[in-house]
Amino acid sequence: MNNKVNSFMDKIWDGFYSGQLRLSRFPIIVNAPDKSVYDFKFTGSPAKKMKFKLISQDPDAGMTIRI
């Protein structure tokens, strides 16, 4: 499994020019049965402070993330 994920689209315009500003927010589909482990590889410097949330219909879904 190797899901390549991008950040958000640049949606900011300053007159004729795009803003060159893109929100670093990443929604990623996962399969999260018991004891599943995912490695997230960042190709840029990871942020010092990050927020994570796992959303699944199954309340027993869970995963370990290694960065």
Next chain:
Amino acid sequence: MSFKDNIAHSVIGIRSGAGAYINSNPNDATQATCTEISDFKAYKTYYTPFVSYSLTKKIIMRRMTFIDNREGFTALIGNKGKEYDGLEIEGNDILIIGESESPDCPPNGGFCSKYHKHGLLSPAASWKNKALHVSTLSGLPPHKVKSSATWETIVTFNRLEFRNWKAKTKLGMKNSVFAITSSASDMVPIMRFFDTKFTNVEDDAMTYIFDPPKRWANLKDCGNFPCSGPLNTLVTFKNTTFSGITPSYATADYQVIANNPGFSKHVPSCVFHEKMNAWTCQEPKLGMIIFESEDPDTLDRAMQPIYSRQ
């Protein structure tokens, strides 16, 4: 003031073309928390049967009937200020019917419209809402998402019925129960369906999930490669019933995911459907993890591409 029991039909319009424009009332403080749209019908509209893109926390669509519209029904929220509070979009007791007897290319009718059709378009929530009267061309059509997706959007559909959906329109175009909005570059919220009823729905008529277009890969949009929102689509069905023509994957509980080359084929029970460009699965623990940078430079420091590996 209530807006009820109205019908929109036979609406054309390349830039607009929705059946109705229904937003929350900014003068009613209660609608900043919750807005309900109900008892509306539409057929033969060029864009969505109605469009709603309001500044609210929750929008509910209830008791509606839609027949043979080009783009499916949807609702959107724009509310950056409340994005961490869990914005909600809900649809209840809605009947969505496929193509009607009314032709898109009537003989000697003076017009001929050939296009893909679907019954439901993925809802979205974003930082900015839209006014009832969109004043710029780039903001049209009104359901086009023009700002960043919010942190989490809870999309729930209860007791929807989809009736008479063939995989192709009479003119040979794609025809599907649901589709992903073409401007959902950032994120497609998980769509959760409960107690859905399918009547006469063909095997390849469930959806068509588009691959992110290569034109998104440029400096002013997504950078070196297209944004990945559509590839991370997850749609879940629970307690579903089928009658008449029934798809091969018909079960009470199942999921639909996009054709993500780095993910979908690795999920054990998922089956690929080429004509839908999607996979159907029996994996109740499918989900979405969302994460973000909370550093002050979240808008101008690049961490991507990020690889999710297992």
